[in-house]
Amino acid sequence: MVVKVEKITPKKSNPATTDEVISEEMDMIKKKYLRGEGADLKALKDKKLQGQLAVKEDLYGKSAAAAAKAEKWLMPSEGGYLEGDGIEKTWRIKQDAIASEVDILSSRKQFDIVLPDFGPYTLEFTPSGRYMAAAGRKGHIAIVDMQNMNAIKELQVRETVRDVVFLHNEQFFAAAQKKYPYIYSRDGTELHCLKEHGAVLKLQFLRNHFLLASINKFGQLRYQDVTTGQMVSNLRTGLGRTDVMQVNPFNGVLAVGHSGGTLSMWKPTSAAPLVKMLCHPGPVTALAFHPNGHLMATAGMERKIKIWDLRKFEVLQTLPGHCKALDFSQKGLLATATGSFVQVFGDLSGSQNYSRYMTHSVAKGYQVKKVAFRPYEDVLGIGHSMGWSSILIPGSGEPNFDSWVANPFETSKQRREKEVHSLLDKLPPETIMLDPTKIGSVRPTRKKEKPTKEEIEAEMEAAIEAAKNIPMKKKTKGRSKPSKIAKKKQEAVEKAKKPFLEQHMKKRKLTDETQLPKSLERFVRKKAVA
């Protein structure tokens, strides 16, 4: 057994081929940073603009190449992985086996916290993965520093807690309690009671927009701006009570799964759903988004987990199995849980074909309520009826963090500075839309461009050809005489020509009128407006 394997170094025997391999790899990485194809500059008529844009495109290419280079050589950490020897299946490998193979620090990330009195627990990590909030249904809320396993604050609110989310940083969190959601500070002080939301079942926080989204018992969706306290929108889903709600991290659109099997997607600025799709014949039980925003996983009561391509709104794959909780990791692994059984699927072949990667059973009789991957770590947090557990899922987390986005080693000074910056960069709710790349793009001209003369002629020719080639039916009693057939064909050709000629005539009429001198135009008899 091998404990740690270095990445296979390229053989030095043939330097030319290794260079080629590297450049091919670089091209692959570069593609990611290019963010799509460049604009087609040859279509531009303005030569000056064309030149300026060509310079810009060149710069984009260079910056993508630099980013690819940085990713290839400068990243400090490497991702995790799990491979079986020979025919060994990865999903048969137990957590104990992994624990004995990895280093001590990592093996400490595997634990079970047993809190039998207040479960089932729901979990939430900060985007940096440093802090975790756990909320027991019976009113126990805990904020834990996952780096040194310190419980920062534990409080007992003495009423039902249905959900908990962190706001923009670990200093504040919101808890959905029996009658209303509340906002607490990190030391457990109750700051706000959000009465307008009502009895909330599920909370979500939109980090870039500073919006707290909630869905209550009556299926009402509310967005509240947490910086100003303004209620941005109040939407009726009209599809009944549900606690299946998830925000798409890519575009900020909120998806809600309903008991009728439909899934609706919402933004705060429109009262009607952006998308309403029938995903399952029965109730939707869980929902998760891939971090790149193109994949969505839904689970239904009918023992099916579906993976959707959100660009085409099509099912990519259907996996069998009950599922109460779903979560995508940063690297795209999909965790599903039912009863006390947790299963992780992975896109191992790279062709968007999810297959079983790892499995885990928490102690028998525990009911899993929530699974959540810890960002930037190979860890899966499991909230269940008897507390919470943490297991190792190698290859699930993004190995390299960006200090300006989410820094697990953030100091309090950095946190304060980031708070100010993120407030300055707060996006208005209008920026939430299905395709965020639309922001900054030019709205296409509404008018359809007129077809040119040649195009019209070509179209007419094609229509005539088509009319000529219509097969004639054989008819009885001399009606299929060659002369008749010829006549009929002629008629068909005339008929095909007619609309084009009419258009032409209309145009000529118009041009006749406009040829009058301008000073005389006012004397032209005006046609009655229909």
Place this chain on the structure above:
Amino acid sequence: MKVKVINRSANEFTRETNQDIHRIKRNYDPNLHPFEFAREYKRALNAVKLDKIFAKPFIGCLSGHQESVNCLLKHPTSLPTLISGSCDGKIKLWNLINKKCFLTLDAHQTLVKSICCSNQGEYFFSIGDNTIKQWKLVKANQFENLIENDVEEDEDSYFVPVNTIVSKHLLTQADHHLNKPLIMTCGEKCELWEENRSIPLTTFEWGSDTICNVKFNPVETDICVSAVGDRGIVLYDIRKSQPLKKVILKMRTNSICWNPMEGFVFTAANEDHDLHTFDMRNMTKPLIIHKDHVSAVIDVDYSPTGKEFVSGGYDKTLRIFSVDNSRSREVYHTKRMQRLNSVVWTLDNKYVISGSNEFDIRIWKSNASEKLGKLSRREEMNFRYQNKLKDKFSEFPEVKRIALHRHVPRHVYVQRKEKQAIIASMNRKERNIRAHTKPEKLKPIEEERKKSVIKEEI
């Protein structure tokens, strides 16, 4: 089984001591940066708004003249020294650092019409009473040292002219050659003088009108341009005996300034409220017309980078134009500032100085929201980032609106409205004429740039 999980030791990602800088790791993966374009846009919006908040261009005022300030001159080698001449015949030398006058000269009986000096900065020349007076030029800190050390003879030598030349003709303006001891004066005629001789070397004439402005080219140093009262602009080469060419505009030109970087380009401040930038090689039409003033433009001066220039005029505002843009990027005004006689862009490209009718000289920042003083590296990087963002999003309607909006005094606002109405009415008239003329009699539409030039003579 091969297994590896992510494992970070805190030492690698945190600083060792308090004195160290924080370790910053970047990962440019697009998945980690959602809404990148929307956030950039927001940042650009914040940047232009911050620009507005920090736009405090007025730095200070130099007061001390007893009459309106007629001309300004920047010292060619000393940044803090400024020379100003006023309408009561006094010349003052200023120290811009403490905003104090360190030397006052009783130069002329009537107004000081012009001051000029050579590039070496040993002497300067003043024009007034139809005489050219040569004075010793001193830097601000140099003179203060003299006073401290009590060297009286040296001190006194600054108060009397070194040399005085009396001209037979009227003198209105003069400019010094960049490196030769030559002075070009204008008035009834253009005359080329050697510093120490009392008779002009050459006399140039083209028409009989008074010449009001003359400027040497700072690059092609023997070329010279002048503005004539008959609305003409004349080019001279001092190596020749005759002027080179003349172009007649619709209205009179008040002042001219050469672009210090592109030696063949000059900008003329015109009575018709506009500034015309010409290429001296082809003067059939200006390269660009800069419009925004609402009254006659009196003076213009280029920035040392040659990318922008400042102009001031009778509408009591100072405007900064980019050479390739017809609209001004900045307008400065105060309640008390009256008509401007003279503007100067300092040689460090940071300040603009204006001399106006109500006796005061004002110092402005050339970039209204720029932070003065040494910038820390982080500040500098941040400003660069903001500038890039502003540039990238400059065509977005909201950003553009905020960036271009300027508050102007009521009289400018009203006059601008009036001007717009006049132009709109003229355009309408032109349109109507074209609509009611037979097509064969229609003249081709004249280019806007060509309208201001009446003819070119060689």
